[in-house]
Amino acid sequence: MKVAVIYNKNQSEVINVFGAQNREIYNPKTVERVASSLEKGGHNVRVIDGNIHLIEKLNEFMPKVMHGEQPGMVFNMAYGIQGVSRYTHVPALLEMVGIPYVGSSPAGHGIALDKITSKVLFQANNVATPRYWSFFSEEQIPGDIPFPVIVKPKMEAVSMGIEVVHDIERLRETVKTLVKEYSQQVLVEEFIPGREFAVGLLGNGDPEVLPIVEFDMEGDPNAIQTYDEKMKKPKEKVCPAKIDEATAEKMGELTKGAFRALGLYDFCRADFRMDDKGNLYVLELNSMASLGLTGSYVHAAKVAGYTYETLINRMLDVAVERYFGEKDINEVPEKESFFKSLLKSQTTSLPVRLRSHLRGNVSTMEDFLAHMVEINSYARNLDGVNSLGKWVSNHLGRMGFQREVHTKAEFGNVLYFSNHTGEENDVLLIGQLDNPIPSQDYVAYQEERGKLYGSGVYYGKGGLAILLGALQALRYTRSLKKGEMRHPVDIRRNRRRAHFKRAHRRPVQQIKICDWFTGSGAFRPGNHIVFRSDEIQRGDQVRPGEIVQDQRGTDRPDLIPHTKDQRSSQDDHEGRGCVCCHHFDQYPGTR
Numbered sequence: 187m188k189v190a191v192i193y194n195k196n197q198s199e200v201i202n203v204f205g206a207q208n209r210e211i212y213n214p215k216t217v218e219r220v221a222s223s224l225e226k227g228g229h230n231v232r233v234i235d236g237n238i239h240l241i242e243k244l245n246e247f248m249p250k251v252m253h254g255e256q257p258g259m260v261f262n263m264a265y266g267i268q269g270v271s272r273y274t275h276v277p278a279l280l281e282m283v284g285i286p287y288v289g290s291s292p293a294g295h296g297i298a299l300d301k302i303t304s305k306v307l308f309q310a311n312n313v314a315t316p317r318y319w320s321f322f323s324e325e326q327i328p329g330d331i332p333f334p335v336i337v338k339p340k341m342e343a344v345s346m347g348i349e350v351v352h353d354i355e356r357l358r359e360t361v362k363t364l365v366k367e368y369s370q371q372v373l374v375e376e377f378i379p380g381r382e383f384a385v386g387l388l389g390n391g392d393p394e395v396l397p398i399v400e401f402d403m404e405g406d407p408n409a410i411q412t413y414d415e416k417m418k419k420p421k422e423k424v425c426p427a428k429i430d431e432a433t434a435e436k437m438g439e440l441t442k443g444a445f446r447a448l449g450l451y452d453f454c455r456a457d458f459r460m461d462d463k464g465n466l467y468v469l470e471l472n473s474m475a476s477l478g479l480t481g482s483y484v485h486a487a488k489v490a491g492y493t494y495e496t497l498i499n500r501m502l503d504v505a506v507e508r509y510f511g512e513k514d515i516n517e518v519p520e521k522e523s524f525f526k527s528l529l530k531s532q533t534t535s536l537p538v539r540l541r542s543h544l545r546g547n548v549s550t551m552e553d554f555l556a557h558m559v560e561i562n563s564y565a566r567n568l569d570g571v572n573s574l575g576k577w578v579s580n581h582l583g584r585m586g587f588q589r590e591v592h593t594k595a596e597f598g599n600v601l602y603f604s605n606h607t608g609e610e611n612d613v614l615l616i617g618q619l620d621n622p623i624p625s626q627d628y629v630a631y632q633e634e635r636g637k638l639y640g641s642g643v644y645y646g647k648g649g650l651a652i653l654l655g656a657l658q659a660l661r662y663t664r665s666l667k668k669g670e671m672r673h674p675v676d677i678r679r680n681r682r683r684a685h686f687k688r689a690h691r692r693p694v695q696q697i698k699i700c701d702w703f704t705g706s707g708a709f710r711p712g713n714h715i716v717f718r719s720d721e722i723q724r725g726d727q728v729r730p731g732e733i734v735q736d737q738r739g740t741d742r743p744d745l746i747p748h749t750k751d752q753r754s755s756q757d758d759h760e761g762r763g764c765v766c767c768h769h770f771d772q773y774p775g776t777r
Contacts, residue, residue, distance in 0.1 A: 188258035189229045189502065190247055190285075191221045192236045192276055197267050199237030205269040206369050210343055212263050216478050220261060220498050222542040227499035233545060236264035236276045239636050241283055248285055257510070260287035261502060265474065270341065270370075271296040273474055288505040290450045290473045297448045298473035299341050301373045304448060308468060311447040313440060315468050316376040316459075323365060324358035331357070331374065336410070339364050340371040343472060345413045350377055378459040378467050379407040383427055384482040385441040385456045386475060388497075389504045393445065393453075395438035396486035400427035407462070420480055425489045437466060444468050452505050455483050536663060543659040551655040552638065554581075558647040559631040559640035565620040571598035574619045579603075581654055585661050605666060617653055618646030 193212050217233060224231045234243045248258040260280055266272025273295035280287045290298065297303050308315040320340065321327055337360045339347045347364050351357045357374065364372045382403060386396035402422040403409035411421055427434070441456040448471055455475035459467050475483040477498070487497045544551075561577065562570040575598070579589050582603050592600040598620065621642040623629075631640035638648070660666045 187229050187506075188247060188249055189224050189231050189261055190244060190258065191217060191224070191231060191233045191261045191263060192240065193217045193233070193263040194237070194265060194267055195235040196237055199235065199239065200267055201238065203268065206272075207268050208266050208272050209346065210265045212265070213478060217263060218542075218545060219479075219494065220263065220477060221545060223495040223498035224261065224502065225538050225541055226495050227502070229502075231541075231545075235636070237267065240276070240279060243636060244283065244285060257286060259502060259506065260285055261498075262287045262289050263474075263477070265343075271299060273299050286505065286509045288501055289452050290454075294448055294450045295473050298450060298454070298471050299343065301338060301340055301470055302371065304470060305373075307447045308444060311443060313444045313447060313468050314466060316378055318373055318375045320371050320373055321361050321365075322371055324362040327354070327358055327361060327374075329354060332376070333357075334377040334379075334408075335374050336377045337361065337364065338373045338375065339368040340373050342368060342370075343474075345411055345415075348410065348412060350408065350410060375469075377408075378461050380459055380461040381407070382411070383437065383458040383460065384486070385437050385458065386453070386483045386486045387441055387445055387456075388453050388487070388500065390451055390508050393442060394490075395441065396483070397425050397489040398427040398429065398434055398437055399482040399486050400424040400429075401482075423482060423485050425482075425486055433460075433464065433466070440466060440468055441471075444471050448473075451508060453483075453501055536665060539663045540656075540659045540665075543662045544655060547655060547658065550658075551651045552633075554654055555638060555640070555643065555647060555651040556631040558650060559642060562625060562628065563620045563642060563647075564624055565597070565622055567625070568595075568598045571620045575599055575601050578617075578619070578650060578654070582657070585657055586666070615653060617650050619650075621645035621647070 194208070195214070197208070197211075221231045221233050232247050234240065234247070244260075260276075262276055262280070264276040266275045269275070271292075274292035277287060277289065277295060278292040281292065289295075297307065302318070302320050305315050305318050307313075319327075319331065331354070333354075334350055334352050335357065336348060336350050337357065347368060349360055351360055361372045361374070382401045384399045384401070386399075387393040388396060400423070401411060402424055415421065429437075437458060440458075441454075444456055445454055450471065450473050453475060455472045457469040457472070459469060461467075475481065477484060479494070484494065484497065488494075492500065557577070558574060561574045563574045564570060579601065583589065585605075587603040587605050590602040590604075592602065594600055601619075622645065623641045627641070629639060629641045631638070631643075633639070640647070657666070
């Protein structure tokens with residue numbers, strides 16, 4: 187199944203900065219951990235920034251059900267960028283464009299995020315909750331409020347802005363500060379001294395109650411968890427909590443009652459306080475419980491027997507079941523044995539490990555590309571071409587590649603790399619260092635609407651960034667001299683033609699990288715991969731990293747060296763930078 191993991195990466199990708207700005211963000215490492223877990227569950231995953239370009243990106247990635255493909259899903263991790271009820275923004279867009287997703291509806295998120303509306307519904311559904319008041323300004327506060335109270339912004343999460351107050355003057359000062367800082371109503375709630383708990387739910391209908399977590403307040407009944415403490419020094423967790431079975435069961439039932447009262451789906455976390463008499467109070471429900479490793483929800487799930495991977499895939503499954511119906515019970519073995527067997531098969535898969543490594547290092551490849559764009563490798567700037575070659579050489583050298591330099595004073599050095607000394611190659615990678623963009627037309631590196639721009643990106647630097655990233659991923663998985671390539675291509679020269687024919691399957695142990703399409707590397711046995719963004723010949727589009735073997739057994743005369751009288755004019759290739767051999771004379775230094 188195609189699964190888009192959506193979170194908020196770039197807070198500035200909006201039309202205007204307007205209204206309250208979100209302060210709650212996911213660590214990118216957590217997002218990557220979720221995406222990797224879904225891949226290990228066998229899904230085709232893409233991470234997408236939940237900004238102004240979201241619908242465009244989803245339209246590119248998601249299958250259309252009318253075409254007969256399996257419906258895609260969104261794993262929503264977007265807290266929102268700005269404005270009121272920010273949790274609702276991405277789910278509302280998904281509802282509009284018709285894409286199913288993990289988690290609650292816009293209505294459910296909006297109600298759960300609104301602490302005052304939540305408490306109204308708790309009371310209406312007999313869910314015990316502390317007494318409360320709400321104020322727009324400090325002038326509304328009456329003088330007979332019983333203390334202590336806890337003060338909170340109406341629509342914030344993770345304990346932002348909370349404070350325990352013991353007198354009327356401090357209360358008025360705190361309310362005034364929070365209204366000014368958060369531009370919203372303030373909830374003033376009866377403070378319950380005692381113990382604090384978190385209860386997680388997973389599922390719908392009769393959801394699974396995860397083991398109850400108690401936060402260690404070190405014996406202080408008046409202690410609370412502030413935002414700074416949660417972010418920098420979270421309280422120790424005791425799970426399962428040291429409470430009797432009847433109390434644990436009551437907490438579970440109260441949580442399920444609150445879950446239904448707010449109209450939530452798939453998962454949530456409820457926060458409780460228990461006083462010295464054993465009375466339980468629901469404080470609030472978080473409809474987007476944190477999936478960080480230190481969060482109470484993940485902690486409880488691990489105690490319940492889930493691994494991180496099985497938890498994330500189970501969350502996806504409960505949403506799929508909600509939209510499309512439950513699976514045949516005969517096809518769903520016991521929870522842990524099913525996921526263990528699934529993950530055992532998936533975690534050993536080389537493509538899964540490669541994709542996970544590449545996704546986790548996208549920023550590194552972007553940094554590579556930005557640095558290469560800064561180097562002026564215009565075809566007639568030989569120093570720049572050689573400088574880029576030296577930079578690439580340094581990175582390949584760290585991965586165990588040896589370099590041969592073929593000095594060409596008229597168009598810059600031609601570089602030939604290999605990670606072996608044998609005569610036979612398994613894979614030949616072909617890249618390009620120079621580009622036909624003169625200095626006066628230089629375009630600096632930039633990202634716009636999710637696309638990367640800059641001089642030379644199209645002509646070869648984009649391909650080089652992919653090449654380096656791919657080789658690093660292979661090195662990370664210890665696959666540069668391991669693994670297996672099926673049906674390599676044997677390229678042999680026959681006068682003016684290059685014949686493609688299928689070779690026997692054999693281990694991939696040797697890779698060579700060449701910056702030209704002729705000479706010692708071009709016609710050795712093995713696959714050849716062109717790292718280019720432009721054309722090999724008219725109408726034959728080759729994307730970066732594409733294996734050129736689509737016409738095995740047919741003649742491709744344009745891929746062989748041409749005699750001088752057969753070469754096309756420079757005008758025929760202007761701006762295309764063909765990797766055909768005859769093009770080398772047209773752009774000095776072209777590889």
